[in-house]
Amino acid sequence: xxxxxxxxxxxxxxxxxxxxxxxxxxxxxxxxxxxxxxxxxxxxxxxxxxxxxxxxxxxxxxxxxxxxxxxxxxxxxxxxxxxxxxxxxxxxxxxxxxxxxxxxxxxxxxxxxxxxxxxxxxxxxxxxxxxxxxxxxxxxxxxxxxxxxxxxxxxxxxxxxxxxxxxxxxxxxxxxxxxxxxxxxxxxxxxxxxxxxxxxxxxxxxxxxxxxxxxxxxxxxxxxxxxxxxxxxxxxxxxxxxxxxxxxxxxxxxxxxxxxxxxxxxxxxxxxxxxxxxxxxxxxxxxxxxxxxxxxxxxxxxxxxxxxxxxxxxxxxxxxxxxxxxxxxxxxxxxxxxxxxxxxxxxxxxxxxxxxxxxxxxxxxxxxxxxxxxxxxxxxxx
Amino acid sequence: xxxxxxxxxxxxxxxxxxxxxxxxxxxxxxxxxxxxxxxxxxxxxxxxxxxxxxxxxxxxxxxxxxxxxxxxxxxxxxxxxxxxxxxxxxxxxxxxxxxxxxxxxxxxxxxxxxxxxxxxxxxxxxxxxxxxxxxxxxxxxxxxxxxxxxxxxxxxxxxxxxxxxxxxxxxxxxxxxxxxxxxxxxxxxxxxxxxxxxxxxxxxxxxxxxxxxxxxxxxxxxxxxxxxxxxxxxxxxxxxxxxxxxxxxxxxxxxxxxxxxxxxxxxxxxxxxxxxxxxxxxxxxxxxxxxxxxxxxxxxxxxxxxxxxxxxxxxxxxxxxxxxxxxxxxxxxxxxxxxxxxxxxxxxxxxxxxxxxxxxxxxxxxxxxxxxxxxxxxxxxxxxxxxxxxx
Numbered sequence: 001x002x003x004x005x006x007x008x009x010x011x012x013x014x015x016x017x018x019x020x021x022x023x024x025x026x027x028x029x030x031x032x033x034x035x036x037x038x039x040x041x042x043x044x045x046x047x048x049x050x051x052x053x054x055x056x057x058x059x060x061x062x063x064x065x066x067x068x069x070x071x072x073x074x075x076x077x078x079x080x081x082x083x084x085x086x087x088x089x090x091x092x093x094x095x096x097x098x099x100x101x102x103x104x105x106x107x108x109x110x111x112x113x114x115x116x117x118x119x120x121x122x123x124x125x126x127x128x129x130x131x132x133x134x135x136x137x138x139x140x141x142x143x144x145x146x147x148x149x150x151x152x153x154x155x156x157x158x159x160x161x162x163x164x165x166x167x168x169x170x171x172x173x174x175x176x177x178x179x180x181x182x183x184x185x186x187x188x189x190x191x192x193x194x195x196x197x198x199x200x201x202x203x204x205x206x207x208x209x210x211x212x213x214x215x216x217x218x219x220x221x222x223x224x225x226x227x228x229x230x231x232x233x234x235x236x237x238x239x240x241x242x243x244x245x246x247x248x249x250x251x252x253x254x255x256x257x258x259x260x261x262x263x264x265x266x267x268x269x270x271x272x273x274x275x276x277x278x279x280x281x282x283x284x285x286x287x288x289x290x291x292x293x294x295x296x297x298x299x300x301x302x303x304x305x306x307x308x309x310x311x312x313x314x315x316x317x318x319x320x321x322x323x324x325x326x327x328x329x330x331x332x333x334x335x336x337x338x339x340x341x342x343x344x345x346x347x348x349x350x351x352x353x354x355x356x357x358x359x360x361x362x363x364x365x366x367x368x369x370x371x372x373x374x375x376x377x378x379x380x381x382x
Numbered sequence: 383x384x385x386x387x388x389x390x391x392x393x394x395x396x397x398x399x400x401x402x403x404x405x406x407x408x409x410x411x412x413x414x415x416x417x418x419x420x421x422x423x424x425x426x427x428x429x430x431x432x433x434x435x436x437x438x439x440x441x442x443x444x445x446x447x448x449x450x451x452x453x454x455x456x457x458x459x460x461x462x463x464x465x466x467x468x469x470x471x472x473x474x475x476x477x478x479x480x481x482x483x484x485x486x487x488x489x490x491x492x493x494x495x496x497x498x499x500x501x502x503x504x505x506x507x508x509x510x511x512x513x514x515x516x517x518x519x520x521x522x523x524x525x526x527x528x529x530x531x532x533x534x535x536x537x538x539x540x541x542x543x544x545x546x547x548x549x550x551x552x553x554x555x556x557x558x559x560x561x562x563x564x565x566x567x568x569x570x571x572x573x574x575x576x577x578x579x580x581x582x583x584x585x586x587x588x589x590x591x592x593x594x595x596x597x598x599x600x601x602x603x604x605x606x607x608x609x610x611x612x613x614x615x616x617x618x619x620x621x622x623x624x625x626x627x628x629x630x631x632x633x634x635x636x637x638x639x640x641x642x643x644x645x646x647x648x649x650x651x652x653x654x655x656x657x658x659x660x661x662x663x664x665x666x667x668x669x670x671x672x673x674x675x676x677x678x679x680x681x682x683x684x685x686x687x688x689x690x691x692x693x694x695x696x697x698x699x700x701x702x703x704x705x706x707x708x709x710x711x712x713x714x715x716x717x718x719x720x721x722x723x724x725x726x727x728x729x730x731x732x733x734x735x736x737x738x739x740x741x742x743x744x745x746x747x748x749x750x751x752x753x754x755x756x757x758x759x760x761x762x763x764x765x766x767x768x769x770x771x772x773x
Contacts, residue, residue, distance in 0.1 A: 044507045112559055132518075
């Protein structure tokens, strides 16, 4: 009990960083989660665009405007705000319609629309939509008497849709939310565990305190056991808190088999974080260095393995290097779960492999930590 | 005395490993992480060639229109390739889809085009869109033919062939009539590196704080000794602060060198202006450190904590943890970012990179100086006539 009480005292000292990691998790998790409603049919992607129309709203111009509005999200804003909006991807495409565009188009004069584009896939798609309208209009322009007739003919053609069948019955939107949350958890859990456990270990290893406990009646084996237990208890409590938060934030998809696998996967990772924390705690004695080490370890493995930036967007070389970090295997499982259709032995196999690798890492960390602490015990003498 | 104190303050500051880690090494490490994580992100957001399958049934084999159009779109040599197409049976297409090897497949069922996909998404949307485009082109041919026949042309085979060629030419033509006028500098990951520079400038505040603390009688025994020495307070503090500033600038220069030569970050063509902004930014960071050292009456650790949290909060608002945050604040609570030194630095660099005009840059540089001098003014007012009969 004495050891546990001392542990709680140290824990109380580092409540601020723990709160910070949790706030980050909830903040970023929640930030990402407001969007997308789940629906069963096919929903086309809608690029966000802005249109500055200097022509009168009639004829072919009106037809173009309403066609773009049908297929894109139109963002209304002041013209001077558009450049910033484009840079920050608030809109991915801006369309400037010049004066007399409709009239010139109808009379067969050379016309030109100016656009600004971010170059990403949303803007490419917006440009496809725009050029489809223009091409169709050009095919009909010689048959049309006036702008209204042309617009009507074009929209008659563009109304023809192709039926789309969606095979997946998965609630991908919500599973993606869960994956995002659990990927970010990599940072919070790792940083939290390493920070607290290293601080506890180094507090107990301080010269004066170590000497005092050495002469006390407390058996050092028992003390180590109790220390391990309380650290484990802390890691478990932190994990449990994050899991409960995930149920609150992500919602009912957590109650499916995939949701359960997210939880199980994070549990294994929690055990691994505990081992990492013990290893670092044994390597580093200096309390002041702790903050730097936590940041480098937790931020590093989160950036390199895809906890912040989705793994599919990382360069291949970085992902290859990331194989030597347990976070990589943890996040791969989360990504895999996102699109897993059914839960059976064959479909779960890759997950079991990943979990096996994480447990292997855990074992290595524990063994190394043990060797180091033994060596240190010898050198420091009794 | 000025240079004597300058020299020894610099030595003490450089000897503090924690200080050097946070001001020199940490920004470089973070920069390396940013680089590794973000170097491919914008390329991944471009539209790539999409893997699809086409069910090769009798209906498809008989339709020249569909066959030809899909061939053109899947042509690797054309430079405008949209799809990488496999021609397979329906069962095979279903298998490919379930194994996620294709985004979707296309099938002509009784002459009606049909698209099957696994889920929503941009690739799926493009597939639907392109199939629709071909379908609509077919409709245009039919429609124009009717009109022409009504106008008295003879519906011969030659007539149809010529017409469909005409329409196809129109549809396959380049994007005539659209001119892209967007600037070249659109890479938003640059903001991440700009916030990094802002962070380094503001972290320099810790140096200023430690340097000033050494001269304060209520902070350290060294401060007590300095206070009773027959040297003017202003001279001592000025030389200490100058030492902090020089070391801070070395850290910033190190980060610039690392990002330019190792990470190949492109700062545009205005290097002198960028250096000027970094100098102003460093001064602002330093002034925050000095103000906190003077105005906050508590221990070293609390002061360091305050500098770090002010810096991180400022960087967060200026987009370090996601550039959307900067945009949201700029748009909705502009006042917050006008007072935020981290954002002044980030925004100044952004204005240089993205805009052709310099108004916004100068505005930011000026506000940094105003910010720095008002902080220093507060500190001077706080330090003036600080005397102790006993302590």
